[in-house]
Amino acid sequence: MSVTPTAISGRSQADDHAQRPKVAQRLASFADIWLPRIVLSPTVLTSLIFVYGFIGLTAYLSLTESRLMPNYTFSGFSQYSALFEIDRWWVSATNLGIFGGLFILICLVVGLLLAIFLDQRIRAEGALRAIYLYPMALSFIVTGAAWKWILNPGLGLEKMMHDWGFANFSMDWLVDSDMAIYTVVIAGVWQSSGFVMALFLAGLRGIDDSIMKAAMVDGASLPTIYRRIVIPSLRPVFFSVLLVLSHIAIKSFDLVMALTAGGPGTSSDVPAIFMYQFSFTRGQLGLGAASAMMMLMTVLAVLVPLIYLEAKEARHGR
Amino acid sequence: MKLKQIVQATIAATALIAGAQVQAAEVEVLHYWTSGGEAKSVAELKKMMEAKGIVWKDFAVAGGGGENAMTALKARVISGSAPTAAQIKGPSIQEWGKEGVLANIDAAATEGKWDASLPKVVSNIMKYQGHYVAAPVNVHRVNWLWVNPDVLKKAGAKAPTNWDEFFDAADKIKKAGLIAVAHGGQPWQDATVFESVALGVGGPDFYKKAIVQLDPASLTGPTMIKTFDTLAKIKTYIDKDAAGRDWNLATAMVINGKAGMQFMGDWAKGEFTAAGKVAGKDFLCLTAPGTEKAFTFNIDSLTMFKVKDADQQKAQLVLASAVMSPEFQEVFNLNKGSIPARAGVSRAKFDSCAIKSMDDMDATSKSGGLVPSFAHGMAIDSAKAGAIQDVIAKFMNSTMTSQAAVQALAKAAKAK
Numbered sequence: 001m002s003v004t005p006t007a008i009s010g011r012s013q014a015d016d017h018a019q020r021p022k023v024a025q026r027l028a029s030f031a032d033i034w035l036p037r038i039v040l041s042p043t044v045l046t047s048l049i050f051v052y053g054f055i056g057l058t059a060y061l062s063l064t065e066s067r068l069m070p071n072y073t074f075s076g077f078s079q080y081s082a083l084f085e086i087d088r089w090w091v092s093a094t095n096l097g098i099f100g101g102l103f104i105l106i107c108l109v110v111g112l113l114l115a116i117f118l119d120q121r122i123r124a125e126g127a128l129r130a131i132y133l134y135p136m137a138l139s140f141i142v143t144g145a146a147w148k149w150i151l152n153p154g155l156g157l158e159k160m161m162h163d164w165g166f167a168n169f170s171m172d173w174l175v176d177s178d179m180a181i182y183t184v185v186i187a188g189v190w191q192s193s194g195f196v197m198a199l200f201l202a203g204l205r206g207i208d209d210s211i212m213k214a215a216m217v218d219g220a221s222l223p224t225i226y227r228r229i230v231i232p233s234l235r236p237v238f239f240s241v242l243l244v245l246s247h248i249a250i251k252s253f254d255l256v257m258a259l260t261a262g263g264p265g266t267s268s269d270v271p272a273i274f275m276y277q278f279s280f281t282r283g284q285l286g287l288g289a290a291s292a293m294m295m296l297m298t299v300l301a302v303l304v305p306l307i308y309l310e311a312k313e314a315r316h317g318r
Numbered sequence: 319m320k321l322k323q324i325v326q327a328t329i330a331a332t333a334l335i336a337g338a339q340v341q342a343a344e345v346e347v348l349h350y351w352t353s354g355g356e357a358k359s360v361a362e363l364k365k366m367m368e369a370k371g372i373v374w375k376d377f378a379v380a381g382g383g384g385e386n387a388m389t390a391l392k393a394r395v396i397s398g399s400a401p402t403a404a405q406i407k408g409p410s411i412q413e414w415g416k417e418g419v420l421a422n423i424d425a426a427a428t429e430g431k432w433d434a435s436l437p438k439v440v441s442n443i444m445k446y447q448g449h450y451v452a453a454p455v456n457v458h459r460v461n462w463l464w465v466n467p468d469v470l471k472k473a474g475a476k477a478p479t480n481w482d483e484f485f486d487a488a489d490k491i492k493k494a495g496l497i498a499v500a501h502g503g504q505p506w507q508d509a510t511v512f513e514s515v516a517l518g519v520g521g522p523d524f525y526k527k528a529i530v531q532l533d534p535a536s537l538t539g540p541t542m543i544k545t546f547d548t549l550a551k552i553k554t555y556i557d558k559d560a561a562g563r564d565w566n567l568a569t570a571m572v573i574n575g576k577a578g579m580q581f582m583g584d585w586a587k588g589e590f591t592a593a594g595k596v597a598g599k600d601f602l603c604l605t606a607p608g609t610e611k612a613f614t615f616n617i618d619s620l621t622m623f624k625v626k627d628a629d630q631q632k633a634q635l636v637l638a639s640a641v642m643s644p645e646f647q648e649v650f651n652l653n654k655g656s657i658p659a660r661a662g663v664s665r666a667k668f669d670s671c672a673i674k675s676m677d678d679m680d681a682t683s684k685s686g687g688l689v690p691s692f693a694h695g696m697a698i699d700s701a702k703a704g705a706i707q708d709v710i711a712k713f714m715n716s717t718m719t720s721q722a723a724v725q726a727l728a729k730a731a732k733a734k
Binding site for chain 2: 067068069070082086087088148152153154155172174175177180260261263264265266267277278280281282283284
């Protein structure tokens with residue numbers, strides 16, 4: 001451990017005046033180097049153990065025959081081959097592809113459009129912003145439960161339309177095996193696009209007005225200005241939005257649980273639910289760990305190229 | 319391996335702290351009986367233990383149909399401080415037995431003559447390698463068909479006793495503009511209907527061969543195909559909003575006269591009685607079509623874990639004896655809607671459905687019609703049961719053919 005600054009300053013008072021600046025200087029440089037490290041070390045240590053340590057443990061468990069309880073005898077890749085044999089795993093993976101792709105795409109488009117519309121110096125902008133951002137304040141469980149009622153044919157939208165006399169109106173995606181995953185997309189987009197809007201709006205506000213004005217003087221129309229100048233300069237915002245949305249998509253558990261519980265049947269199952277059930281209710285810890293590792297690979301496959309691209313951009317200084 | 323040492327040190331420390339807290343004889347019971355009637359039943363057990371001077375340490379973990387409780391249990395067992403007993407049932411008892419953490423309670427069983435008062439099918443489940451490790455608290459019967467007689471009267475149908483009559487009644491109810499079969503499209507409910515249909519179509523011997531022993535020929539044979547065909551036919555009488563519906567909402571549809579019949583275990587009776595309905599008058603408890611000579615049981619039990627000190631072990635045996643005592647079995651099951659697991663409990667306070675359940679249990683335990691419920695984790699280990707449940711859920715919610723279903727079933731039965 002280092003000596004605390006106060007102890008040293010206490011001693012330096014006893015020293016003669018000539019030495020003090022030197023000591024203080026050395027002390028300052030010492031503190032500059034070490035203080036941040038000391039302050040950060042608990043955080044670094046805990047994240048090392050509780051994030052990377054446990055990722056390592058999960059990786060190891062996925063290479064064992066663990067059933068009800070962890071069992072540390074190594075057994076190679078048998079859990080992975082078993083995992084790829086299970087139809088339900090592929091259903092989950094496909095659903096993640098459908099949900100992740102659509103959710104990210106629609107959130108981006110809707111969020112960006114909302115942000116651009118709000119950026120036109122309209123009245124009551126603050127109120128509108130709050131309204132669009134509000135769903136973010138709910139937990140996914142609440143969102144899921146609410147949309148479950150809205151989309152239930154016997155209780156929600158369909159019944160309401162029938163009561164109003166639209167007898168042919170049909171919205172039964174929630175109870176249709178082929179369409180259930182799209183209801184998850186709807187609820188997810190409803191909850192997250194406001195948040196995406198807020199990020200883009202912040203980015204838009206950061207763009208220098210003089211560029212816009214110069215373009216207007218050159219006779220560019222507003223859509224062209226957005227297309228050629230504004231949106232390209234939002235690149236870093238796109239990056240952070242993608243980062244946030246993709247991890248929301250991959251770890252989505254509570255939303256699906258509350259909305260469809262993976263049903264009808266297992267038609268809207270996602271890897272997170274698969275992992276939970278196999279690890280904790282079916283006594284197949286090794287298999288669950290293997291599916292968790294597959295999810296990690298997915299996250300890495302999405303994020304590593306993104307981070308690399310972003311880092312490259314930053315180096316070239318655009 | 320620094321990390322390992324840190325983990326071991328932490329575990330040792332927790333174990334020490336946990337150990338230091340142990341005072342006089344106490345039992346710590348991990349359970350998920352947290353709903354109204356169940357909590358009342360557990361309070362009875364607590365009273366009985368405290369009357370014997372044993373401290374009751376409640377370790378209730380709600381939610382997830384016991385999943386959360388099991389996760390808590392694993393953490394405790396890994397850290398070397400298992401509770402005295404935990405609510406574990408069926409083949410899971412064997413899974414825990416393999417981990418080598420269960421306590422032998424033969425002493426209590428011999429003293430209480432458990433072998434004589436439990437059907438052999440039941441006592442086998444409570445034993446690991448021939449020794450008692452668990453005490454049963456109740457028996458739920460799963461193969462019931464709950465019927466609203468008013469709906470039958472409106473439709474001009476009569477109470478069904480076999481499949482032909484069942485589908486005839488269902489047709490008439492449908493024609494009357496009501497829902498014939500109240501159902502909630504959740505995997506465990508799909509499995510509940512499936513097992514009653516398999517039992518009704520193929521009989522107990524087929525059920526045991528196919529669903530308990532997972533014999534490949536029976537799993538893919540004509541009887542199983544007929545089972546799925548019957549299921550497919552039942553599907554046509556279920557309303558399309560059933561997906562994801564909770565079982566008690568489906569029961570409410572029968573209670574309110576919106577629907578005619580429901581396949582469900584006897585916990586559904588609690589919903590009827592809570593709504594002020596009388597068994598035999600406002601609702602009928604029939605055995606599922608073709609299963610009157612059979613009985614699918616779902617038995618909750620308290621499984622005992624190895625505890626270190628001698629006082630604790632004594633307290634554990636007292637707990638086991640208390641659980642099996644006729645007094646406790648009566649109170650617990652009156653609250654829960656189930657029937658006692660053991661013979662020799664007074665029947666005076668039970669209703670007609672429970673009495674029928676008791677009579678049938680006695681008869682079927684002699685005739686071999688007493689079979690473990692697959693949908694409720696009594697027949698096969700959780701990995702295989704889960705895989706089979708996935709197949710049934712898929713069949714119930716898609717256009718899968720019966721042929722494809724039996725092939726998928728055979729594949730699922732091989733799940734490790």
